Amino acid sequence: MTEQHNQPATATDAIDRVSDRIKHDHRELEQYYNNIKSANRDDDKVKWQNMFVWELARHSIAEEIVVYPAFEKHVSNGQKMAEKDRAEHQQQVKEKLYEFQQMSPSDANFDPAIDSLWETLSQHITEEERDDLPELEKAIDSDMSGSLARSFHRTKHFVPTRSHPSAPDRPPFETAAGLLTTPLDKLMDMFRKFPDDSEKGSSK
Numbered sequence: 320m321t322e323q324h325n326q327p328a329t330a331t332d333a334i335d336r337v338s339d340r341i342k343h344d345h346r347e348l349e350q351y352y353n354n355i356k357s358a359n360r361d362d363d364k365v366k367w368q369n370m371f372v373w374e375l376a377r378h379s380i381a382e383e384i385v386v387y388p389a390f391e392k393h394v395s396n397g398q399k400m401a402e403k404d405r406a407e408h409q410q411q412v413k414e415k416l417y418e419f420q421q422m423s424p425s426d427a428n429f430d431p432a433i434d435s436l437w438e439t440l441s442q443h444i445t446e447e448e449r450d451d452l453p454e455l456e457k458a459i460d461s462d463m464s465g466s467l468a469r470s471f472h473r474t475k476h477f478v479p480t481r482s483h484p485s486a487p488d489r490p491p492f493e494t495a496a497g498l499l500t501t502p503l504d505k506l507m508d509m510f511r512k513f514p515d516d517s518e519k520g521s522s523k
């Protein structure tokens with residue numbers, strides 16, 4: 320028998336290091352990308368497109384609010400790491416995300432747009448997992464990592480659905496600008512078109 324820890328098994332507690340939580344998001348994004356590509360019906364493509372756009376926007380903004388400042392605070396070359404990541408998110412990922420979110424599956428550019436976005440994003444994911452996150456984990460103890468993981472999780476639940484490349488890219492301005500410029504009807508429309516829980520579990 321292995322030793323049991325007396326902790327409540329909530330989704331938040333199950334993953335308690337910030338790097339694990341971020342990697343978990345990355346795997347989810349990869350699954351949503353694959354689902355967009357493999358869906359046969361336009362309606363399904365749109366649902367996974369909305370899921371992907373929403374998750375990537377929340378993930379990117381939570382990284383900007385919680386993770387990049389942690390690089391700057393705890394890692395010796397963290398300022399450089401944060402600047403590189405902000406530039407990647409702002410100039411490449413967000414602009415491509417902004418273009419892609421407006422496209423319909425019947426658009427001839429739909430597939431090239433998501434492929435180009437994924438290529439840029441997966442490069443960023445690789446660098447983040449290989450270089451940045453291990454540096455951060457080395458520089459902080461497990462309590463701090465757990466605390467950042469919880470902040471990251473909480474922040475994701477308070478960010479807007481759309482990403483605005485023209486908004487100032489340094490927190491807290493981006494969050495405020497993003498929130499203020501998110502049209503409520505667009506937001507509600509996206510909620511209605513989300514996959515339900517049974518569809519979420521399937522990668523086919």
Ligand SMILES: [Fe+2]
Nearest residue numbers: 341382444447
């Ligand atoms: Fe990331």
